[in-house]
Amino acid sequence: MLYSELVEVYDKIGATTKRLEITDILVSFFKRCPPDLIGRAVYLTQGRLYPEFEPLELGVAGRLIMKCISQATATPESEVDRLYKTLGDLGDVAEALLSKGKRQSTLDSFASSAASSKMTIEFVYSSLDAVARSQGEGSQEKKLRLLADLLRDSSPREALYVVRTVSGALRLGVADMTILDALAVACCGSKSAREAIERAYNVTSDLGSVATMLTTEGVDALKRLHPTPGRPIRPMLAERLSTADEILEKMGGRCAIEYKYDGERAQIHFGAGDAFPHLFSRRLENIDHHYPDVSDIVNAAVNSKSYIIEGEIVAIDPSTSELLPFQELMHRRRKYDVEKMALAYPASVRLFDALVMDGEDLTSMPYSERRSRLAKAVTEGPQLRLAEQSIVSDAPSLERFFEDAISNGCEGIIAKSLGPESTYNAGARGWLWIKYKRDYKSEMHDTVDLVVVGALMGTGKRAGYLSSLLLAAYCEPEDAFKTVCKCSTGFTDEDLKSMKARFEKYVIPHRHARVDSKLVPDVWLLPSQVIEVLGAEITLSPIHTCGTDAIRKGSGLAIRFPRFTGNWRNDKGAEDATTEAEIVEMYKKQLKKISD
């Protein structure tokens, strides 16, 4: 299948802001796409070559891409550079220079027909794969040669997308859920198979291989999929409530409660052939590199030949064994000096779940069984323990445990259902887990995590800087981002200076299809970066779209006096932001408190 077909799909997606239209475009493409190709087409559409958890990355530096464009179009590098400064996008530069070159070529028609038949999706994918895999000595020259050849074979429009893909700036913004919808309709005729497809995705975190399996083996094969060590599972998440009584009522009068540690979630995998356990973050990236000590600690403490377990990595003060704030642990999230940092900020693990043990899939077992399987396999020590737990059936006991958790440096507690339905629900935020955090006790002293969807230029002292961010909450039912405030305080001078560079790669020419906003910022951004914000209160608002009609017809909700806490939530994806429903709930709770 020709790459130009995919290019046509990208162009159509880029021209619409409607999610249903995007789904239809993908459905029609998936129906035409040969089954053995669909996985690769799905990855390419996501702007990648492999599932997210694969450490191999395509990201080619801008300088090298300029060289490739220069070689492929026989244009001096200085000219490529000049054009880049004018157009601001390397894809556009490649397209412009290739169009110019092709117009001038006397062999134009011959060259382009030969090129277009070569430019299949297979060819583009395997060329990019070779680029990604060339590592080490001489790799830059090899990447240069491979990419320049690929661009020579491309039409101008193909070159635009090839360049955007290699530079990590494809920015089609097609949500995983939209791809799942389209696969269900294209391969099964309706959305009836959607649930099975989504479960397969939640268990494997690999859209490409789900698409391939669906088209080659059918939906029943997907139903037989089990979690496998080495492939991260999309994590189970918690709902939130703000009183002990509400939690107990929701849990049917009895539940387990655990400390909610304020660290970094880790899914730890160990399987046949592994020399040591592998760690995946909440966003399913491999984080082995950051925490070699954690891998050693787990290796020594867990007695099982094959497992997937979950826990929170926390920083501890080695002299007192007390938990340290989250910020201390973040010193560990760096590329260099890993060993030095491991000594300065030793990590410790608090385990809370087992998804696979001795090769057996435990995800359909109730929580109490999973936890006891975990306890059996683990030898606890100062650096690795099970999460502190208690079983409660009355509010005063729950409150006492909560106070305990707070005084021991935790964020709060997580209540967990003990009923027969308390299976591990991969990828779902549900009521089987309920978080109860300290901050909910006061009005809006609770932080929220919001997605940056646009930015505004500063004035006066801040002229020339992007100094205010348009922030949105995530609306799950509509898979959209709805604005809730503009935030311009809490940023340090360094934050302001680096703001442009930080957001450059997310700039898009118009409002993103999934963003619902009445305000028009100076620049629109692809919803991606999540930041933590603290506000004074939530108010009704005529200008923000979050919670429209939920409290009062025609009004949305806004966060008043929002302030950036300094926490760039790089561990969260846009869909992990605080939801619209949570903001509405917080507004209602706040009203309750004020009237109390």
Ligand code: ATP
């Ligand atoms: P938050 O920003 O509040 O951590 P989140 O969206 O990352 O929220 P939630 O599912 O809402 O995740 O809250 C659960 C999070 O709490 C988990 O992702 C995990 O990192 C952390 N955590 C700490 N202790 C526990 C525990 N005992 N059981 C489950 N999760 C825990």
